[in-house]
Amino acid sequence: MIVGITARAAGMDAPAEQRFGRAPFFVFVDTETGTAESIENPLVADAGGVGPRAVQMFSEHGATVVITGQVGGNAAKALEAGGIKVYAYRGNGSVADALAEYTAGNLQPLSLS
Amino acid sequence: MKIAIASGKGGTGKSTVAANLAFTLSCSRDVVLVDCDVEEPNLHLFFPAEATDVPVTTPVPKIDSAKCNLCGECGKFCRFGALAVVKDRVLTFPHLCHSCGGCALVCPQGAIREVPRTIGRVTRSHPLPRLTLVSGVLNEGEVLAPMVIKAAKMLAEGHPLILYDASPGIACPVIETLEGSDFCVLVTESTPFGLHDLRLAAGVAETLGIPAGVVINRSDGKDEETLDFCREHDLPILMTIPFSREIATTTSRGGLIAALLPGWEERFTDLADAILGVNP
Numbered sequence: 001m002i003v004g005i006t007a008r009a010a011g012m013d014a015p016a017e018q019r020f021g022r023a024p025f026f027v028f029v030d031t032e033t034g035t036a037e038s039i040e041n042p043l044v045a046d047a048g049g050v051g052p053r054a055v056q057m058f059s060e061h062g063a064t065v066v067i068t069g070q071v072g073g074n075a076a077k078a079l080e081a082g083g084i085k086v087y088a089y090r091g092n093g094s095v096a097d098a099l100a101e102y103t104a105g106n107l108q109p110l111s112l113s
Numbered sequence: 114m115k116i117a118i119a120s121g122k123g124g125t126g127k128s129t130v131a132a133n134l135a136f137t138l139s140c141s142r143d144v145v146l147v148d149c150d151v152e153e154p155n156l157h158l159f160f161p162a163e164a165t166d167v168p169v170t171t172p173v174p175k176i177d178s179a180k181c182n183l184c185g186e187c188g189k190f191c192r193f194g195a196l197a198v199v200k201d202r203v204l205t206f207p208h209l210c211h212s213c214g215g216c217a218l219v220c221p222q223g224a225i226r227e228v229p230r231t232i233g234r235v236t237r238s239h240p241l242p243r244l245t246l247v248s249g250v251l252n253e254g255e256v257l258a259p260m261v262i263k264a265a266k267m268l269a270e271g272h273p274l275i276l277y278d279a280s281p282g283i284a285c286p287v288i289e290t291l292e293g294s295d296f297c298v299l300v301t302e303s304t305p306f307g308l309h310d311l312r313l314a315a316g317v318a319e320t321l322g323i324p325a326g327v328v329i330n331r332s333d334g335k336d337e338e339t340l341d342f343c344r345e346h347d348l349p350i351l352m353t354i355p356f357s358r359e360i361a362t363t364t365s366r367g368g369l370i371a372a373l374l375p376g377w378e379e380r381f382t383d384l385a386d387a388i389l390g391v392n393p
Contacts, residue, residue, distance in 0.1 A: 053191075055197050056185060056189070074209065
């Protein structure tokens with residue numbers, strides 16, 4: 001399973017980011033192999049419509065779970081249509097911390113509607 | 114001839130000047146007044162009359178799922194996020210679409226065609242024998258004001274004398290309004306805010322190569338800074354309207370000072386002559 005986590009920098013030790021479409025980095029973790037791929041978000045400074053475009057990037061990377069702070073309405077619609085589950089992490093920890101909380105079953109699903 | 118009325122700052126009296134100028138011109142010739150402030154058109158309040166509506170539509174993508182192979186090119190191309198390819202479908206977000214048509218061009222499968230979506234309307238009325246009022250109305254929540262302005266201007270096209278009342282600001286809607294105008298009337302007021310935004314609006318007119326002149330509204334008689342600015346930039350002062358309770362009261366009730374207050378039809382006739390004299 002691929003879990004996509006919004007982050008402020010690259011790598012598992014980077015601080016998790018609460019914003020979804022405007023997070024500086026996306027970290028995709030393969031929970032079976034434990035490998036992580038970090039992508040610099042090209043949409044950070046764009047004027048608008050970043051939500052659906054970010055969702056397409058998550059979809060292309062095969063993510064079926066997203067961990068972030070909050071998502072906007074357009075992103076929520078696209079995530080729902082793409083069958084991607086979203087969990088809320090609003091702590092101050094790293095990407096690894098957010099993933100650990102998710103794995104331990106401590107994160108709540110974000111309401112998308 | 115096409116005359117645009119703009120200001121930069123909101124509330125300086127663009128619509129007041131446009132309405133009174135249109136009324137005065139219509140006493141001697143046919144004139145079309147176009148309300149290009151499509152987010153909050155209000156010239157009809159000066160000219161109540163029964164109007165007919167024409168819808169304004171903009172093209173948005175429609176996906177033929179039989180042809181689409183979910184390659185994702187459309188979603189990658191669209192910088193407005195109006196399409197997203199997720200798992201087994203292409204989602205469209207029509208309200209984010211800017212109608213550039215690029216998605217249909219980049220689709221390798223030819224699976225995208227454009228369909229119309231209504232974003233507003235243009236209304237037309239004949240409140241006076243020689244005056245036609247055209248108003249653009251953008252639906253709430255929509256962003257494509259220039260599309261509605263373009264449609265309103267198109268409906269007036271072909272008439273010998275057209276006035277465009279612009280929205281405040283200096284961005285896309287105002288530029289769309291000013292485009293193709295032969296002259297721009299910049300309405301300002303005797304405040305630092307009026308002058309600040311007059312500078313911006315004069316810059317837009319200059320950039321677009323449209324000759325301009327200035328109307329000072331609500332003048333308290335201390336207009337030196339504005340006069341200096343106009344002198345430096347070769348902007349003729351076309352008219353000065355004093356700060357007056359009588360004018361404010363008449364206008365606030367939807368009344369035309371050129372029709373109701375003595376002497377003002379003559380002054381707006383002078384304004385018309387000054388404008389038409391600049392570019393007859």
